[in-house]
Amino acid sequence: MFSNILIYFVIIPLLMLAGFALCRNDKQIRAVAVIGSTILIAMSVWLLVDYLALRQAGETAEMLFTGSWEWFGPLNICLAVGVDGVSIAMILLSSIIVFAGSFASWKIDDARHFFMWLLLLSTGVFGFFISIDLFTMFMFYEVALIPMYLLIGVWGTGRKEYSAMKLTLMLMGGSAFLMLSLIGIYYHSAPEGGQLTWNILEIAKNDAISQGWQYFLFPMCFVGFGVLGAMFPFHTWSPDGHACAPTAVSMLHAGVLMKLGGYGCFRVAMYLMPQAANDLAWIFLILTGISVVYGAFSACVQTDLKYINAYSSVSHCGMVLFAILMINTTAMTGAIMQMLSHGLMTALFFALIGMIYGRTHTRDIRLMGGLMKIMPFLGVGYVIAGMASLGLPGLSGFVAEMTIFVGSFEAGMKDFLAGAGSLRLVFTVIACASIVITAVYILRVVGKLLFGPVQDEHHLQLTDATWWERLSVITLVVSVAAIGCFPNFFESLIKFTFSPELFRAIGL
Amino acid sequence: MDYSQFLAMRQEIGVLLVFLLVFLYDTFMPKKALNATAGFTAILFSIFTVASFVWGNVGTVDAFAGMYSTSPVCSMIKNILNVGVVIVLIQSVRWTNGDMMVVRRGEFYELLLVTLFGMYLMISARHFLLFVIGLESASLPLAAMVAMDKNRYESHEAAIKYILTAVFSSAIFMMGLSFVYGLAGSLYFEDIALQLGSQVDTLLVVALAFVIAGVGFKLSLVPFHLWTADVYQGAPTSVTSYLSVISKGAAAFAFLVILVQAFGQFYSAAWEWMLYALIILTITVGNLFAIRQKNMKRFLAFSSISQAGYIMLGVVGCNEMGLAAMMYYILVYIFSNLAAFGVIGAIENQTGKVDMTDYNGLSKTNPWLACAMMLAMFSLAGIPPFAGFFSKFFIFTSAINQGSIAIYVLVLIALINTIASLYYYLLVVKAMYISPEEPQIATFRSALSERLGLWICVGGVIALGIVSFFYDAILEATANSPMFAFIG
Numbered sequence: 001m002f003s004n005i006l007i008y009f010v011i012i013p014l015l016m017l018a019g020f021a022l023c024r025n026d027k028q029i030r031a032v033a034v035i036g037s038t039i040l041i042a043m044s045v046w047l048l049v050d051y052l053a054l055r056q057a058g059e060t061a062e063m064l065f066t067g068s069w070e071w072f073g074p075l076n077i078c079l080a081v082g083v084d085g086v087s088i089a090m091i092l093l094s095s096i097i098v099f100a101g102s103f104a105s106w107k108i109d110d111a112r113h114f115f116m117w118l119l120l121l122s123t124g125v126f127g128f129f130i131s132i133d134l135f136t137m138f139m140f141y142e143v144a145l146i147p148m149y150l151l152i153g154v155w156g157t158g159r160k161e162y163s164a165m166k167l168t169l170m171l172m173g174g175s176a177f178l179m180l181s182l183i184g185i186y187y188h189s190a191p192e193g194g195q196l197t198w199n200i201l202e203i204a205k206n207d208a209i210s211q212g213w214q215y216f217l218f219p220m221c222f223v224g225f226g227v228l229g230a231m232f233p234f235h236t237w238s239p240d241g242h243a244c245a246p247t248a249v250s251m252l253h254a255g256v257l258m259k260l261g262g263y264g265c266f267r268v269a270m271y272l273m274p275q276a277a278n279d280l281a282w283i284f285l286i287l288t289g290i291s292v293v294y295g296a297f298s299a300c301v302q303t304d305l306k307y308i309n310a311y312s313s314v315s316h317c318g319m320v321l322f323a324i325l326m327i328n329t330t331a332m333t334g335a336i337m338q339m340l341s342h343g344l345m346t347a348l349f350f351a352l353i354g355m356i357y358g359r360t361h362t363r364d365i366r367l368m369g370g371l372m373k374i375m376p377f378l379g380v381g382y383v384i385a386g387m388a389s390l391g392l393p394g395l396s397g398f399v400a401e402m403t404i405f406v407g408s409f410e411a412g413m414k415d416f417l418a419g420a421g422s423l424r425l426v427f428t429v430i431a432c433a434s435i436v437i438t439a440v441y442i443l444r445v446v447g448k449l450l451f452g453p454v455q456d457e458h459h460l461q462l463t464d465a466t467w468w469e470r471l472s473v474i475t476l477v478v479s480v481a482a483i484g485c486f487p488n489f490f491e492s493l494i495k496f497t498f499s500p501e502l503f504r505a506i507g508l
Numbered sequence: 509m510d511y512s513q514f515l516a517m518r519q520e521i522g523v524l525l526v527f528l529l530v531f532l533y534d535t536f537m538p539k540k541a542l543n544a545t546a547g548f549t550a551i552l553f554s555i556f557t558v559a560s561f562v563w564g565n566v567g568t569v570d571a572f573a574g575m576y577s578t579s580p581v582c583s584m585i586k587n588i589l590n591v592g593v594v595i596v597l598i599q600s601v602r603w604t605n606g607d608m609m610v611v612r613r614g615e616f617y618e619l620l621l622v623t624l625f626g627m628y629l630m631i632s633a634r635h636f637l638l639f640v641i642g643l644e645s646a647s648l649p650l651a652a653m654v655a656m657d658k659n660r661y662e663s664h665e666a667a668i669k670y671i672l673t674a675v676f677s678s679a680i681f682m683m684g685l686s687f688v689y690g691l692a693g694s695l696y697f698e699d700i701a702l703q704l705g706s707q708v709d710t711l712l713v714v715a716l717a718f719v720i721a722g723v724g725f726k727l728s729l730v731p732f733h734l735w736t737a738d739v740y741q742g743a744p745t746s747v748t749s750y751l752s753v754i755s756k757g758a759a760a761f762a763f764l765v766i767l768v769q770a771f772g773q774f775y776s777a778a779w780e781w782m783l784y785a786l787i788i789l790t791i792t793v794g795n796l797f798a799i800r801q802k803n804m805k806r807f808l809a810f811s812s813i814s815q816a817g818y819i820m821l822g823v824v825g826c827n828e829m830g831l832a833a834m835m836y837y838i839l840v841y842i843f844s845n846l847a848a849f850g851v852i853g854a855i856e857n858q859t860g861k862v863d864m865t866d867y868n869g870l871s872k873t874n875p876w877l878a879c880a881m882m883l884a885m886f887s888l889a890g891i892p893p894f895a896g897f898f899s900k901f902f903i904f905t906s907a908i909n910q911g912s913i914a915i916y917v918l919v920l921i922a923l924i925n926t927i928a929s930l931y932y933y934l935l936v937v938k939a940m941y942i943s944p945e946e947p948q949i950a951t952f953r954s955a956l957s958e959r960l961g962l963w964i965c966v967g968g969v970i971a972l973g974i975v976s977f978f979y980d981a982i983l984e985a986t987a988n989s990p991m992f993a994f995i996g
Contacts, residue, residue, distance in 0.1 A: 071976050072976045072979060072980070073976070073980065074829075074979075074980065074983050075902070075905065135901070139892040139893065139897065140892075142891060142892045142897065143892050143893060146886065146891050149934060149937070150937070150941060150942075153938060153941065153942040154941055154942055160942070161938060161942055164942070165931070165934060165938070168930070168934065169927055169930065169931055172926075172927050172930050173924070173927045176920075176923035176924055176926060176927055177920075177923075179901070179904065179923060180904075180908075180916065180919055180920050180923055183901075183904060183905050183908050183919075184908065184916065186905070187908060187909070187911070216913075216916075
């Protein structure tokens with residue numbers, strides 16, 4: 001068990017947790033956080049290199065680094081791990097954001113408990129991404145959700161009690177549907193008389209879920225994960241939750257946790273029940289299409305920086321689910337890229353907003369202005385994040401959205417020419433409109449916040465970023481630029497994922 | 509008569525032995541030594557618990573012409589209850605050593621052991637006569653225990669409420685039995701199953717309803733739950749915790765045995781739908797009423813009503829997996845609920861406060877108590893990695909094993925209810941951790957016994973799920989149980 005590198009992605013956060021409990025002062029706590037998250041980054045880079053080397057050597061198995069250890073034998077529940085390109089991309093994303101988040105919460109109150117909850121959350125996130133067993137996956141999923149309640153409730157700002165409760169209950173409501181559908185999948189995971197299993201790879205190989213059951217289980221599963229992916233109309237937790245959360249939590253939540261939803265839809269719902277995914281995609285296409293546009297429009301009229309960014313997340317995460325539902329390789333590649341891109345970009349946004357808020361004590365854009373002169377570093381960072389968000393070539397957003405729309409258009413045209421309706425095509429066009437709307441709200445904020453006259457003379461005394469804040473911002477900016485400049489590298493990382501099993505319903 | 513049959517009853521005999529020793533100790537020891545009664549009982553019972561784990565299992569044996577039967581399952585559930593009793597005994601030490609209890613602490617322990625003996629009989633009875641004896645000796649002494657806080661008015665009120673409902677429910681239960689006797693001509697579970705055939709008679713449905721109502725009172729299933737909140741609130745905390753876990757666990761198991769062994773063949777014909785309705789009502793009503801509670805004991809009363817609904821989901825599957833999931837649920841529930849009651853008891857003993865608003869800011873003054881309470885709440889709500897998550901997951905899995913769409917709907921309702929329950933469990937966490945108000949309870953150091961009890965509970969809440977040994981052991985005990993032979 002301990003010879004498998006993946007296990008350490010769970011063990012190290014747990015060790016860090018124990019480390020925080022033993023620390024005596026804030027200095028030691030920061031040291032543990034920095035050392036631990038650096039180790040996590042190093043491990044994920046090593047995993048990435050190792051994975052690519054194995055692929056170069058001609059390894060064709062769907063998942064690498066697999067391992068399975070029996071846990072609850074009679075129910076065939078195992079601690080089963082394994083990764084492919086997509087999971088590795090997500091693990092890399094998570095460790096970068098944990099790293100940046102640790103620096104962004106350098107001076108937090110009651111650092112010990114804050115970091116303990118944060119690392120419990122990270123344990124859940126990493127565990128989710130390495131698991132290929134539905135039970136352990138679901139367990140880690142819930143482990144990642146509950147710390148949010150206390151993180152927002154205790155360290156948050158504004159209407160934190162309300163937001164924390166709303167967020168927790170809505171996400172847990174999603175997971176109620178999810179639990180039912182996962183148990184349902186388990187009972188149909190093998191042909192009559194076969195050994196039932198929770199292992200995703202085996203379930204996909206057995207392909208034993210009948211069409212009727214797929215129709216019953218798929219919507220529950222997709223909605224269950226979709227709630228976390230901020231799918232309309234289940235997105236309402238997201239603006240409130242993000243707005244009230246402390247900086248690092250917003251970063252981790254928008255950056256990583258919302259990806260759990262997209263990843264789950266992709267890895268569980270679509271992968272295990274492709275038939276239903278293909279037939280019922282239209283329902284969710286409409287819903288996610290609405291998220292994309294509605295999120296963008298909502299962001300235009302908000303005045304609170306965090307609300308703007310939260311609605312922008314709804315729009316961008318909607319794009320992920322939207323692309324997944326196109327069920328073709330290009331759009332799905334785009335979806336994964338978008339997960340990475342949005343994760344880093346949003347984390348950058350929230351980090352910067354947290355830093356600005358820490359200085360000005362307001363997040364209302366009407367009360368701020370001309371900050372570029374006062375804090376140039378944060379200002380430039382904000383512009384870069386904004387440009388990534390509205391899809392400037394050279395940054396991550398462009399690569400992701402371009403791929404998504406090309407893929408979606410491809411899928412839409414294929415449907416259209418085959419006489420299968422023009423829904424995909426129409427919604428692709430509608431979703432494309434969100435690019436323009438994104439430009440509107442991003443430029444509006446950048447203009448009001450960074451340029452123009454200074455609104456409040458107290459702001460003239462403010463200082464620019466400290467070294468730990470700079471480190472956090474630089475890490476994220478470099479990552480955003482890396483995806484934008486080397487998209488081929490990431491494309492080659494995730495291309496092995498789109499196996500024939502995934503597309504077996506539509507005969508690709 | 510073959511006296512070796514008594515060997516099959518070794519667990520019952522063990523409890524009686526402990527009872528006798530405590531009784532003798534309490535009666536004949538000098539006054540000075542009486543201060544140690546609580547510790548003496550706890551230690552003695554712990555020894556018995558260990559012994560019962562080691563020697564309690566005699567395999568499947570029917571004794572006394574089939575009136576009494578024991579099997580690995582029965583001995584396992586008794587062991588599970590024993591573990592709970594040990595924790596209750598440890599947690600009650602401080603209360604029984606208080607001024608008010610000093611003259612009657614012996615009685616508390618003796619009555620407790622007698623009721624436990626009654627529950628053992630309920631579990632092992634395979635004839636309704638023996639079952640009724642068990643039921644009565646598990647119920648009546650409990651009323652005296654509820655009234656232990658002599659100086660408190662609520663305690664009396666609770667005892668009266670308890671005894672009246674207990675007697676009333678027994679009457680209904682025995683009315684149902686008389687119908688059953690009229691139909692089958694026997695009160696042996698096995699004979700009833702054989703004699704009744706598979707024909708569903710109106711009289712049989714009425715009889716079944718009466719029997720279910722009778723046991724339902726004990727389990728506080730809705731709509732037979734009306735006594736629960738008042739009794740839980742009025743009774744001394746140690747008695748409340750005993751009532752809410754041990755008494756409930758034993759009744760749930762006995763309920764399953766009756767339904768499955770005596771009326772198994774009418775499962776789909778007669779009582780499946782009754783059970784569904786009961787479960788949905790119990791879970792939903794319990795949850796909805798829990799939301800509004802301000803008193804912690806009342807709050808946990810309603811929470812435990814809804815938990816009983818989840819426990820009954822184990823019956824729905826009607827197979828070994830369901831039985832195992834139910835026993836595991838009871839085990840986990842014992843630890844989680846006792847952790848919650850341990851904190852409530854510790855705070856009540858120290859300050860006399862039991863309202864939820866008193867818990868505001870508890871994390872600042874008593875971080876460890878707040879932490880234990882939070883873990884208990886998370887476990888009751890079914891949040892991983894705590895044991896409650898695993899027990900909920902397994903009980904849902906076992907229920908769905910039955911396979912029909914109706915069961916999916918039932919489980920979905922139960923699952924949606926877990927969200928409501930999460931809300932009110934989080935209210936407690938919110939009061940302790942988030943509420944900005946000034947702490948109501950000053951920092952204090954709880955007694956050694958209370959801390960010991962809490963550590964055991966917290967350890968259980970963390971370990972019972974992650975370590976698969978416990979579930980495996982329970983499943984092993986239930987394997988090849990002949991209990992489900994008549995299911996139809």
